[in-house]
Amino acid sequence: MEKFAFIIHPIEISDVYRKLKFMQKLPESMVEKAMKIVPPFTISHITGVKSQYNETEGWFVTCPLTTKQMIELPEEYVIKKIIKAGKLAEKLGAKIVGLGAFTSVVGDAGITIAQNLNIPVTTGNSYTVAMAIEGTKKATEIMGKNIKDAQVLVIGAAGSIGKVCAQIMAKDCKFLTLAGRHTEKLEDVADKILKDTGLSVKITSNVRDAVRNADVIITVTSSLDAIIEAEDLKPGAVVCDVSRPRDVSKEVAEKRDDVLIIEGGVVEVPGDVNFNFNFGFSPKTAYACMSETMMLALEGRYESFSLGRDLTVKQVEEITKIANKHGFKLAGFRSFEREVTQEQIERIIRNAKKKSEQAS
Numbered sequence: 001m002e003k004f005a006f007i008i009h010p011i012e013i014s015d016v017y018r019k020l021k022f023m024q025k026l027p028e029s030m031v032e033k034a035m036k037i038v039p040p041f042t043i044s045h046i047t048g049v050k051s052q053y054n055e056t057e058g059w060f061v062t063c064p065l066t067t068k069q070m071i072e073l074p075e076e077y078v079i080k081k082i083i084k085a086g087k088l089a090e091k092l093g094a095k096i097v098g099l100g101a102f103t104s105v106v107g108d109a110g111i112t113i114a115q116n117l118n119i120p121v122t123t124g125n126s127y128t129v130a131m132a133i134e135g136t137k138k139a140t141e142i143m144g145k146n147i148k149d150a151q152v153l154v155i156g157a158a159g160s161i162g163k164v165c166a167q168i169m170a171k172d173c174k175f176l177t178l179a180g181r182h183t184e185k186l187e188d189v190a191d192k193i194l195k196d197t198g199l200s201v202k203i204t205s206n207v208r209d210a211v212r213n214a215d216v217i218i219t220v221t222s223s224l225d226a227i228i229e230a231e232d233l234k235p236g237a238v239v240c241d242v243s244r245p246r247d248v249s250k251e252v253a254e255k256r257d258d259v260l261i262i263e264g265g266v267v268e269v270p271g272d273v274n275f276n277f278n279f280g281f282s283p284k285t286a287y288a289c290m291s292e293t294m295m296l297a298l299e300g301r302y303e304s305f306s307l308g309r310d311l312t313v314k315q316v317e318e319i320t321k322i323a324n325k326h327g328f329k330l331a332g333f334r335s336f337e338r339e340v341t342q343e344q345i346e347r348i349i350r351n352a353k354k355k356s357e358q359a360s
Helices: 013-019 028-037 067-072 075-092 111-115 125-142 160-169 183-197 207-213 251-255 288-299 313-326 342-359
Strands: 002-008 041-050 055-062 097-099 151-155 175-179 202-204 216-219 238-241 260-262 266-268 271-274 329-332
Touching: 002 075, 002 288, 013 028, 028 067, 041 075, 041 288, 055 075, 055 288, 075 097, 075 111, 097 288, 125 160, 125 216, 125 238, 125 260, 125 266, 125 288, 125 313, 125 329, 151 160, 151 207, 160 175, 160 183, 160 216, 160 313, 175 183, 175 207, 183 202, 202 207, 266 288, 288 313
Parallel strands: 002 055, 002 097, 151 175, 151 216, 175 202, 216 238, 238 260
Antiparallel strands: 041 055, 041 271, 266 329
């Protein structure tokens, strides 16, 4: 049988407290010290991933460091710990390993990790982009907007994921803005879009102003802090937050009942899959990055498919074909760790309409 592994880690210290309840009485500093010492370990055995062509099994392996630790600790130390998690995946029998959350961002985005393992490594970024775009388009349609006429904003468009999101979105919209800190890199992306599609796009380093003018937003940064606040969003706005930690402030969920925030697309995994670990999703569904690792195993494509910071449109198109072949598909939306229901969407649409009418 084909075999894979996927490396996960606690996003925040609250994730550690939630999963390891005996640590809840300990101060954060003590928990962080303990996590530095604890070696990577297996979280669960994943079974039942099966398409009409093949089947696979795998494991969740944890690298016990929070996002904050991965950023603040010496890069070499963090990469070595991720490599140890990869070595554990090898011992379990995995033939490919995926990098989850910030393990795919640290250093050179997986290249050094792959060089130190005997199995290929993928960040899952190709399918993450595919699902972010499909999810965004579907959410935009549900909110009654036409993507062609909407003001579309990609935040973090100079990065590997954001750049490709912008290139693909440029094929479907007339009004596109790229936002980020590095305007020179944004200009390079804008030039490529102009060359490939004929679309002239705006660029800006003023994220807040760009958010205030946008109907549809895809945000993909590596920021530790939220960059989209409740007061900045237009009524009826659609935001696809691909970043971990989130780019959208938690206050948006509390204060804005007239905007639709999604966390990329939730993916339905083929077969009678059991992850044997609750990472907050409905049964038989997963993140796109996890799904990419699984589908490559099903396909027998044991190669470092998405690695480094040079993601391409061609890779996104290719992984989408593999996903379609094996039956991976968009299963709905999540927002702030919870499923978005049809009732919630209808309420958001009503509230957005009401606020827009009051403003006009």
